[in-house]
Amino acid sequence: MTLSIALRGDTARFPGNTLPALRSAWRAGADLVKIDVHLTSDGYPVLVDERTVATPGSPPRPVADLTLAELAGARDDVERRIPTLMEVVAEFRDEEGPPLLVDSASPEAALAADALLRDRPCARVLHTGSTETLAALRAQSPEARLMIAWDQPTPPAESALRGLRPAFLGTHHTLITRDSIGEMHRFGYSIAAWTVNDFTEMARLIGMGVDAIATERVDDLVPLTTGRAQGGVQATGQV
Template sequence: MQTVTAVAHRGDPYRFRENTLDSLRSALARGADAVEIDVRLTRDGVPVLLHDETLGRLWGHDRPLRSLTADEVRELTGGGVPPLADALAATEGGRVMIDLPGGPSARAVARIVGAVRDCGAEDRVYYCAGAEAMLAVRAADPSAEIALTWTSLAPPRAGVLEAVRPRWLNYRFGLVDRELVERVHRDGRLVSVWTPDTRRSQRRLLGIGVDSITTNRVDLLRGPRGR
């Protein structure tokens, strides 16, 4: 029986606001094997959980995160945007997939990887994003586990794979078919997909042999994932 890793996308966003501590805890309580979080830096260099460039969509303040200090973010959101250190503490014992949105600089990536190290969480954290961000992760931590996000059906170039050394290739789920999965497996890597949120799409992916599914509906995936 193959077991697929169930990754909760930004926690449990159908029950709690995404990327909050309540959302992460809920996802793990509902059976997620890992939680996926988005991490950016505040103006004063504190890694916090936020997917968007601004606080507008989730918190009603249309201000860029990069213009705000961590204290200002805490004030504006009532503590709702947690620092990465708090998220790692809240998920202690669970796996965490850190996405790095927005094309962060190498310095920003190093700051985030350093925060993970300071928390002693290297063994349970892995990273996903495009090649440039993952090269920065690899430079900051040569032993980091990486899921290289890839948006093309054409395979990554050999030079990219050699430099990044990903364990996973991470695809939008609609791109993935059995042939792609078999090709990635032949090359000695695992296939991660995002974000199928219906039973039908999840079952199709289970049937073609993907290794990990990142979803907003981890509750749907809990039933069919083991097979």
């Protein structure tokens, strides 16, 4: 089957990387929810779209330079409040939550997120980020599942990814063909198409056997990946 990835949650209804957006994407049936994780200056992993945040009375500053308390006062609207990763975990204290695709802004953020999520109920996690970030994560967690961004239509050379052992290659959807999917699969990689918001393109990629699709239109994608869309389009990719 083809997996559905909701980018920053259900952003068609709520601001991205907020608890309402995540809840809505999970209710819609997304297989993974992609979140952007930064580390505050006092060591808390938080979910933020941007790398800089303006606090009241101050110009924008990097998230890494701000404390959790400073970030807590950065947004007045409760639906736009910046949540911690621990709050996401707390959503599923007594049940297994849907998997997360954790896009960490730095190696430090990735290591903190991994330490927090490991052995938690919602710890079915796929990590992504820069090569440096993924290398640090692989060194800490040999069993971590990784997705690396890849902007070529052919598989990477072994030397390019030595030691990372990614499970997924995240590729812009315009680079993907049926032949390239087959070649990537022969090399042992699953393919995630990035970022697909057009319904027709979603259906085309599913028909070609892509393994995952990342979108900002989760309500359009989930019926396709589950075979519930009008016309009965079925997902055929392999994970």
